[in-house]
Amino acid sequence: MSYPCTRCGLCCQKIQYVPELKNFHNGNGICLYFKADVGCTIYQERPLVCRIDEGYEQLFNNQFSLTDYYLKNAEVCNYMQLEAELPSHYRVKLKDG
Numbered sequence: 001m002s003y004p005c006t007r008c009g010l011c012c013q014k015i016q017y018v019p020e021l022k023n024f025h026n027g028n029g030i031c032l033y034f035k036a037d038v039g040c041t042i043y044q045e046r047p048l049v050c051r052i053d054e055g056y057e058q059l060f061n062n063q064f065s066l067t068d069y070y071l072k073n074a075e076v077c078n079y080m081q082l083e084a085e086l087p088s089h090y091r092v093k094l095k096d097g
């Protein structure tokens, strides 16, 4: 199983809240490697913190269960989408809820 990201691109445009990505934006929170019509332009080489599943294994698996980690991620994704008034087909839906 992997995190069911819907590729809305919002997390790439609010990276001012991610200390590990402080050098990836010019103060506006939009990743320098994000292009609106493409998405992440360094996808294969993106930082670990941008990789939800690998990030869990290497950074967070001693802090949360995978279920709780996915729930927390989905909560943030869906909150950002509601705030940005994105269409509902972008909402992250987890199998068990």
Ligand code: SF4
Residues within 6 Å of the ligand: 004, 005, 006, 007, 008, 009, 010, 011, 012, 077, 080, 092
């Ligand atoms: S905000 Fe969530 S659903 Fe949207 S691209 Fe980022 S991880 Fe995927």
